[in-house]
Amino acid sequence: MIDFMVELFPTHLHVFVHDDPLIDEEINGIPDDPDILSHLSVGAKEEILYGSHTGMNDLQLFQKYNLPRLRAFCEKSLASIDPIVTIAQSWMNRGPKDSFQIAHTHAGFSVSGVYYHQDCVPDMGGIVFINPNPHSKMCLWGTEEGRHFPATPRTLVLFPSWLEHKTEKNLIDTPRVSIAFNAK
Numbered sequence: 001m002i003d004f005m006v007e008l009f010p011t012h013l014h015v016f017v018h019d020d021p022l023i024d025e026e027i028n029g030i031p032d033d034p035d036i037l038s039h040l041s042v043g044a045k046e047e048i049l050y051g052s053h054t055g056m057n058d059l060q061l062f063q064k065y066n067l068p069r070l071r072a073f074c075e076k077s078l079a080s081i082d083p084i085v086t087i088a089q090s091w092m093n094r095g096p097k098d099s100f101q102i103a104h105t106h107a108g109f110s111v112s113g114v115y116y117h118q119d120c121v122p123d124m125g126g127i128v129f130i131n132p133n134p135h136s137k138m139c140l141w142g143t144e145e146g147r148h149f150p151a152t153p154r155t156l157v158l159f160p161s162w163l164e165h166k167t168e169k170n171l172i173d174t175p176r177v178s179i180a181f182n183a184k
């Protein structure tokens with residue numbers, strides 16, 4: 001029998017869902033512009049093709065394109081968990097079939113977010129957040145090595161930028177469209 005349990009070093013994800021079709025329209029209207037595409041995307045700039053997020057400092061989707069409803073949704077969600085931070089980088093991922101992202105963090109930021117577009121389906125691959133507790137590798141105390149979150153339409157996931165994560169492979173021909181950002 002357990003008298004009480006302590007949540008030691010918990011890591012929280014915050015998930016936000018909307019039902020606003022105008023946000024879908026805003027995203028559908030974003031052109032194939034190398035200036036706002038991540039290294040996983042077809043048509044990305046050559047200088048950001050290698051490495052992780054380090055070459056992505058110039059990506060400013062929210063500054064370059066007028067996306068008022070998407071931006072308001074992201075900023076309101078962000079403010080609900082941390083009223084101090086502001087979005088400093090933002091970009092679009094258009095991951096073709098077989099693309100995936102290796103494990104990485106968004107070093108140098110406080111909160112990161114990924115938003116899954118309306119047409120995302122589970123076969124496009126979700127995101128896996130890797131347990132920061134090194135003992136999880138030894139399967140001790142019921143810990144797990146990572147937690148999967150599916151690519152869920154119209155859904156924003158906010159997570160601490162230090163939390164290591166990776167994506168699963170997109171198994172289908174339709175590009176997996178998501179919007180991501182870093183805040184500090």
Ligand SMILES: [Fe+2]
Binds near residue numbers: 105106
């Ligand atoms: Fe990431």
